[in-house]
Amino acid sequence: MHAKIMSRSLNLKLLSAIVVFGIWEIAGRIPISYGFPTFFESMVALFSMLIDGTLLQAYMDTLRPLVVGILISAFLGIALGLWIGLSNWFDWLVSPIFIIMQAAPLAALIPLLVMVYGIGLTSKVFVVCIMAMPVIVLNTAGAVRNTPINLKEMAASFLGTDKDIILRVIIPSASPIIFSGLRLGTSAGFIGAILAELKITPTGVGDIITFSRSIADYPSMYAAIFSIILLAVCFLNLLEIIERTLFRGNVRGYVSD
Amino acid sequence: MEIAVSTRNISKTYPGNVEALRDLSLEFPRGQLTSLLGPSGCGKTTLLKIISGLLEPTSGEVEVNGKPVTGPGPDRAFVFQDFALLPWADVLRNVAFGLELRGVPVSEREDIAQQHIKNVGLDGFEKSFPHELSGGMRQRVGLARALAVESEVLLMDEPFSAVDEQTRRKFQEDLLGLVERENKTFIFVTHSIEEAVYVSDQIAILLPRPSRVHEILRPENLRTKGVSDIRRDPEYLDTVDRIWASLRSYVE
Numbered sequence: 001m002h003a004k005i006m007s008r009s010l011n012l013k014l015l016s017a018i019v020v021f022g023i024w025e026i027a028g029r030i031p032i033s034y035g036f037p038t039f040f041e042s043m044v045a046l047f048s049m050l051i052d053g054t055l056l057q058a059y060m061d062t063l064r065p066l067v068v069g070i071l072i073s074a075f076l077g078i079a080l081g082l083w084i085g086l087s088n089w090f091d092w093l094v095s096p097i098f099i100i101m102q103a104a105p106l107a108a109l110i111p112l113l114v115m116v117y118g119i120g121l122t123s124k125v126f127v128v129c130i131m132a133m134p135v136i137v138l139n140t141a142g143a144v145r146n147t148p149i150n151l152k153e154m155a156a157s158f159l160g161t162d163k164d165i166i167l168r169v170i171i172p173s174a175s176p177i178i179f180s181g182l183r184l185g186t187s188a189g190f191i192g193a194i195l196a197e198l199k200i201t202p203t204g205v206g207d208i209i210t211f212s213r214s215i216a217d218y219p220s221m222y223a224a225i226f227s228i229i230l231l232a233v234c235f236l237n238l239l240e241i242i243e244r245t246l247f248r249g250n251v252r253g254y255v256s257d
Numbered sequence: 258m259e260i261a262v263s264t265r266n267i268s269k270t271y272p273g274n275v276e277a278l279r280d281l282s283l284e285f286p287r288g289q290l291t292s293l294l295g296p297s298g299c300g301k302t303t304l305l306k307i308i309s310g311l312l313e314p315t316s317g318e319v320e321v322n323g324k325p326v327t328g329p330g331p332d333r334a335f336v337f338q339d340f341a342l343l344p345w346a347d348v349l350r351n352v353a354f355g356l357e358l359r360g361v362p363v364s365e366r367e368d369i370a371q372q373h374i375k376n377v378g379l380d381g382f383e384k385s386f387p388h389e390l391s392g393g394m395r396q397r398v399g400l401a402r403a404l405a406v407e408s409e410v411l412l413m414d415e416p417f418s419a420v421d422e423q424t425r426r427k428f429q430e431d432l433l434g435l436v437e438r439e440n441k442t443f444i445f446v447t448h449s450i451e452e453a454v455y456v457s458d459q460i461a462i463l464l465p466r467p468s469r470v471h472e473i474l475r476p477e478n479l480r481t482k483g484v485s486d487i488r489r490d491p492e493y494l495d496t497v498d499r500i501w502a503s504l505r506s507y508v509e
Contacts, residue, residue: 154341157309157329158355158406168358172345247345 037219042226045219054208055227061204062228065121066193069128073185077133078178081140085174086166095141102134106192110199124196131192132185139181143174172247179243183236190232261287261442262308262410267317269303277303279467280317285410285459290436290443292453294500295463295471296507301446302414304463308444309335309412321410331359334408338415340395342387348374349383351398355406366405373401393424410442417452425452430484432456450504454479454496455487462500464507472503 021039028038037045049055080098084091110127117123147170155165171178197206205224212220262285269278277300285291293301306312308319310329319326321333334355342351349367350357352374356366374383377397387395396416403411417425433456436443447453453460454476464471476496479487487493 148341150337150339150341151343153306153311154335154337155354155358157311157333157335158358158402159329159331160358164358168354169343172343175345 035216035218037222041219042222045217046223046227049208049220049223055224058204058208058224059231062193062197062206063204065124065128065196066189068121069125069192070132070186070189072125073129073132073136073189074182077136077181077185078140081137081178081181082144082166082171084137084141085144086170091141095138098134098137101130102138104130106130106195107199110196114200119201123200124193127196127200128189128192131195132189134185135188136178136181136185139184140174140178143177143181144170147173175243175247179239183239186235186239187232190228190235194228259287260284262319262321262444264304264308264319265317267304267307267314267319269300269307269312270315276467278307278314279469281463281468281470282317283461283470283473285442285444287409287442288440289458290432290445290456291459291461292445292447292457293461293463294447294450294453295468296465296504297448299463299465300468301448301463303468305412305414305444305446308410309333311335331406332408333410333412334403334406336396336399336403336411336413336416338418340387340399340419342395342398344387347384347386348379348390348398351387352401352405355402359406369405370401373405374398376404377401391424392420393428396420396428404439408441410444413443413445415446415448418448429455433484450497450500451488454493454500460496460500462503464504474500 024042025039028036028041031038046055080094084094106127109130110123113123113126117126151169151173152165155169160168194206194209197203198210202210205228208224209221212218212224264281264283267278267281268276270276281300281304283291283304293304295301303312307314308321308326310319310326310333321330343354346354349370353361353366353370356369361369371383374380377400379394379397379401382390382394387398390398396419399416417428420428429452432443432445435441436456436458445453445456458475458480460474460476462471462474463469474496476492478492479490482490
């Protein structure tokens, strides 16, 4: 029965993909705009870029700030979030920075970043971090603060040390919300990586987008956009799989109440 | 009658000057079940948490086997009203969790847990997660976890109040068997008069504002009756009536 539900949800996903791509194809054939290619044209452009290696080369450039930024955001973000959630004074000290980071209009800050850190990798990593880190930090802190008190008391009454309580109760209990923060942070990080390439220096996928637009090669431009969305979706699914294997009982929610 | 746990002149004032307990002294005989009975707000859970070491009294002291309590210890195990099971861990890990925190090696603690899972009648549910169990089964897991650490004193905070009536009756009967079999000291918080009279060797009636021990009752002959005869016994009925008479004026 489980397999049946799985295959039905897979079928629905495929169906919705076919519908979206179909509408794209039709909209491109009308055409709704001269700058809007059909789905097939875009796919042809995608495969030709895949075959001649342009895309691979571009992703080598784009993924570097993206991966570095997301790794920093994930590890530093979860660590800071834990600390904020566990200590009141650290909360007062640090939380406002991330709330401001989340609210700040990033595009306006980019010139400042470029002035300080130049146009290289550092600035781009910063952009990814500014996009990705706040939601990871704030989600983690909130989840840690809201660990059910009865579970902490239970662990304490069975002689758990502070370290035990953090590792065996607080983190697993916070993990669903930490993971949802990671997913949101990662998708924001993808936006940040592309934004950095459009606003700082055109490299990688951002370069393909800017360059193909400037020479009116719209299929390539949409192919590049499509590929980055596809990559982001695959990555988010991967995170979900990791979460499900790490914390199996958590997926179906809390039962202590 | 040997005393396993004693509390002396316990006072507890919560921040904001909320007085939960004032100058409360009580003794708990070894191998017996003592109920803390009283209306809500009389501080019975506070007292239980002070005995467990989870809360610190504002003044006064608790002794277990003559040693003063400064925090949670291996001589006491807690059974929680809302079970407090780890939702991400299966029954086996939940039951073994107390041993896990004590650093008992995996295979050893799983063997011990397995035995206690069997004793509480959850054979075959080792790999189930808490959300797959009924309320009664979840509390059996909570009980097995507390029994697995082999503490002398079992602290039970309204353990049967979140399960349905039929299950509760079964649990009360099982508890009588447990008290008889295991040489443990049970401290049992409840707000049910019938439950207290049914399961207790000694009943401490607590009254609120300010919290104090109003009366200590020791039903004499109920222990010798069979589990299904207790509720018909004149002593049972009289004791229930007597407790209600002294509590009714405190219930809004």
